[in-house]
Amino acid sequence: MAKLNILEYPHPRLRIKAEPVVEVDERISQLVDDMFETMEEAKGIGLAASQVDVHERVIVMDISDDKDEPRVYINPEIEVLEPGTQPYDEGCLSVPGFYEVVDRPAHVMIRALDREGNPFEEEAVGLLAVCIQHEIDHLEGKLFVDYLSPLKRDRIRKKLKKQRA
């Protein structure tokens, strides 16, 4: 296992659109293990491969309180099941220290491959629905700060720059 480096906003490589995984093989299995280690160490609940500079459609997540419900989504797709949205105070390992409210569809169906490469479906509401949409956005090169006003986004960018200096 290896801990990977997490790219931080506004790193330009966070904007790369990830490619579908062609075969769920040993290399992907290793990537999933490394992503879990990286996420655990950083105290995250979700991590997309894009955040560790691997531009393939792989997401790991653990939204359980006891951190004992690891979830893996390869080539995930979502279908919105209801028109309503829910506001949620989102954070991101690539935007450390900042949380802002984002509105997203509240009820979705997730279709993906698991870590063995088998297709599965999962209906999602609440934090799971929020988190999968946040992570799929990463695979598209999109970040939660993109939903904020340009003023708020610029404040965050400048503060992060200062923190790192």
Ligand code: QAP
């Ligand atoms: C995405 O985010 C998410 O600022 C996952 O200092 C978050 O794991 C989706 C984290 C909330 C929906 C709701 C953030 C850790 C972790 C920080 C994360 C920080 C340390 C963020």
Ligand code: CO
């Ligand atoms: Co994120």
